[in-house]
Amino acid sequence: DVKVTQSSRYLVKRTGEKVFLECVQDMDHENMFWYRQDPGLGLRLIYFSYDVKMKEKGDIPEGYSVSREKKERFSLILESASTNQTSMYLCASTFIQQGYNEQFFGPGTRLTVL
């Protein structure tokens, strides 16, 4: 079974702190994604990566950066956390293969910024 793990299930940080969220997948997937989920807004793509050290902005990249130094690991960084970044953060990964579409998700990190 594909497994996507996230470093923390719950996190509480203070405004202005630097926050690292880490995601690891064990199926050698090329592409990895970071989303945030907010009520009424669904899942919104923050950043994605299609290879080691390669990244592209999603729909809401402001206030975030990412790092992918190894294929299995994709980190989301909040340089200076703000209260409007309180959210559920979800990591996902997928193969790039003709006809293959499913993204596999981690359990999520519930981040609260005080």
Add this chain to the structure above:
Amino acid sequence: DQQVKQNSPSLSVQEGRISILNCDYTNSMFDYFLWYKKYPAEGPTFLISISSIKDKNEDGRFTVFLNKSAKHLSLHIVPSQPGDSAVYFCAARSDSSNTGKLIFGQGTTLQVKP
């Protein structure tokens, strides 16, 4: 601009009856559609998908219908069970860039009452 829309934030159904969840999209280039199910404090899990060349796909109690002319898809759950109570997200893929990116709707919370 929301390319994938789920206009019903919530749906309540009696156990044993049919649940119908709807999703509309605007981009005619979408070539694949997926439904995900999400329980609280867990990541979304893949439920069922359909290619744009088909109009129906069935998997057990779950059937997805696609109406391309109306740019509309629906998920039918028959019979509904209390364990189906969750948030359901529809998602669409446009594979022009082969990134594996999905665009998600806002989600519909389904409650199945015993």
